[in-house]
Amino acid sequence: MLEICRLTIIESLRRRLTLALFATTLLLVAFTGWAFAEISRLTSLQGVERVAQFSVLLVFLMLLFTGMIALTAVFTAAAAVAGELESGVAAAILARPLRRGAYLCGKWLGLAVVVGGFALIAGSGELFVVSHVAAYAPPEPVAALALITAQALLLMTLTMALATRLSAVTSAIVATVGFFLAWMLGTIDLMGVALKYPSLMTVGEVGKILLPTNALWQAAEYYLEPRALLSLVQGFGALSGDPFVALGPQPPAVLVWAAIWGVIVLGLGIWGLGRRQI
Amino acid sequence: MTKPEDDVGGATPPPAIRTELLERRYGRHVALHGLSLVVPRGRVFGFLGPNGAGKTTAVKLLLGLVRATGGEGMVLGLPLGDPAARRRIGYLPELFRYQDWLTGCEVLGAHAALAGIAKAQRREAAERALATVGLAGEGLRRVGTYSKGMQQRLGLAVALLGEPELVVLDEPTSALDPVGRHDVRGIMHDLKARGATVFLNSHLLSEVEAVCDEVAVIDRGRVIAQGEMTDLLRAVGVDLEVEGVSEQEILRLGGIFTPPRAASFPQLAESAVPELVAAIVGLGGRIHAVRPRRATLEQRFLDWLEVP
Ligand SMILES: Nc1ncnc2c1ncn2[C@@H]1O[C@H](COP(=O)(O)OP(=O)(O)OP(=O)(O)O)[C@@H](O)[C@H]1O
Numbered sequence A: 001m002l003e004i005c006r007l008t009i010i011e012s013l014r015r016r017l018t019l020a021l022f023a024t025t026l027l028l029v030a031f032t033g034w035a036f037a038e039i040s041r042l043t044s045l046q047g048v049e050r051v052a053q054f055s056v057l058l059v060f061l062m063l064l065f066t067g068m069i070a071l072t073a074v075f076t077a078a079a080a081v082a083g084e085l086e087s088g089v090a091a092a093i094l095a096r097p098l099r100r101g102a103y104l105c106g107k108w109l110g111l112a113v114v115v116g117g118f119a120l121i122a123g124s125g126e127l128f129v130v131s132h133v134a135a136y137a138p139p140e141p142v143a144a145l146a147l148i149t150a151q152a153l154l155l156m157t158l159t160m161a162l163a164t165r166l167s168a169v170t171s172a173i174v175a176t177v178g179f180f181l182a183w184m185l186g187t188i189d190l191m192g193v194a195l196k197y198p199s200l201m202t203v204g205e206v207g208k209i210l211l212p213t214n215a216l217w218q219a220a221e222y223y224l225e226p227r228a229l230l231s232l233v234q235g236f237g238a239l240s241g242d243p244f245v246a247l248g249p250q251p252p253a254v255l256v257w258a259a260i261w262g263v264i265v266l267g268l269g270i271w272g273l274g275r276r277q278i
Numbered sequence B: 001m002t003k004p005e006d007d008v009g010g011a012t013p014p015p016a017i018r019t020e021l022l023e024r025r026y027g028r029h030v031a032l033h034g035l036s037l038v039v040p041r042g043r044v045f046g047f048l049g050p051n052g053a054g055k056t057t058a059v060k061l062l063l064g065l066v067r068a069t070g071g072e073g074m075v076l077g078l079p080l081g082d083p084a085a086r087r088r089i090g091y092l093p094e095l096f097r098y099q100d101w102l103t104g105c106e107v108l109g110a111h112a113a114l115a116g117i118a119k120a121q122r123r124e125a126a127e128r129a130l131a132t133v134g135l136a137g138e139g140l141r142r143v144g145t146y147s148k149g150m151q152q153r154l155g156l157a158v159a160l161l162g163e164p165e166l167v168v169l170d171e172p173t174s175a176l177d178p179v180g181r182h183d184v185r186g187i188m189h190d191l192k193a194r195g196a197t198v199f200l201n202s203h204l205l206s207e208v209e210a211v212c213d214e215v216a217v218i219d220r221g222r223v224i225a226q227g228e229m230t231d232l233l234r235a236v237g238v239d240l241e242v243e244g245v246s247e248q249e250i251l252r253l254g255g256i257f258t259p260p261r262a263a264s265f266p267q268l269a270e271s272a273v274p275e276l277v278a279a280i281v282g283l284g285g286r287i288h289a290v291r292p293r294r295a296t297l298e299q300r301f302l303d304w305l306e307v308p
């Protein structure tokens, strides 16, 4: 299993995936730094209004960033699993005394290092450069980054499971659609809660259970928002239902379910791979 | 044609391969139809058949890459797909592909690790395997820069790593040049000499004829012929050049006479040739030549498949 993990990491290095991720990270951080520095220079807002402005901007930035690493996770995982099965490389490897579960877990570990490393490094870079140029830092950056990374890993796991049976393109597309669908359902859920529409709430809850990626984003979002601002907003009421604001932390059950969900999906992937002809 | 022998009981190790009514269906299509085989240890076993006959399917079943939909089988005394058995098997797939972003040595190193070869011995094992397949000196190049034949040689090296007890080769010379084909024969002889069993899928009947001890032929998923190579190629029929005997006398002996002096006995077993010669001489005939009809595997193959 560790050998497969090692090979997966070498593959991402040799195929210049890591290099590309590193280069895009630099580009992203540089551009973010420039944009936040400009806004910081030009804004006339002060005090809590300034904090509110940067909070909204940062949440929006991190949402884009989340989408970016989610897509990175999807495409990396699809190519790594389906690519090897389709090309025939896996036939030689799986003829070795290696269980298919160990093969998939090894791939999972290797990809988790690449994707998770990218999410953590690029995400820290973003938060660091913002705090540096705009003197604004979210309250709990570590928790937020951990949750965003966890979301990417969940999506990676889903794509891997799909890619044990579907082609690379198909599994990537299905996982991407799933990601955006979860986001839409999450927004429906927020609206349902705000407007007290039971049918929307039910659909939102079901979506959260089927694919908890968006729930992790909402959890991360909460840790990006200054508490003072939240208490201000809460009295207001109008912002509930806004997908760019999380009013409270996600219950621990959601995080536990996300972890269980990941294990179940990886298990399904192992089962799917086990029954596949190579 | 022989039937699979019964189990050699007692202390002798189980046969390298034993399958019983092994079957694989894809939907309604039967890719392999009740394959029953016994391949004793230390033999080179040829598995022949036309395209789509089910040879690759059988190999994948043996390695556990595909699950059987019926029947059962044992490889090296263990159930199909058992990792402990796969530790002792080397495999060259029909569609050989290796990580093109690794060097040849790294591919072998990875396979050596997966095969459970101790770390200290991996390098040496890899280099020995490369040398055996004629790739010595190419090990530090990326596999992506190899030619197709070089990739197949690399695949052979992967299959030979760590001295496996059973080597399964699915058309190992499909991409090789004539020298490579010759080398592969040598490799198979060496494998046999060290007591390993070879299971060879091939369309190159001259190659099979040269190296295999035993063959099975399948067509549309069914075994249509099986036996020892020497039995299968045993001469049947003899052609003579004779003088001094009449056409009637040749006919009476079961032969056909074509003037001026050709006599053929198409049904005669090779062992009956001396009696025939004696009979003709007894009748006062003078024999100029005796030519037993030795079948080539190719002729046999076409006969079995009823190709006119
Ligand atoms: N994954 C699959 N799905 C459906 N049918 C399959 C599949 N794999 C093989 N078959 C069918 O099983 C039969 C046997 O295929 P197999 O690859 O074993 O043939 P083969 O004897 O190795 O042929 P060749 O000499 O061309 O390599 C063929 O009819 C093929 O169409």
Ligand SMILES: [Mg+2]
Pocket: B055, B056, B057, B094, B170
């Ligand atoms: Mg084949």
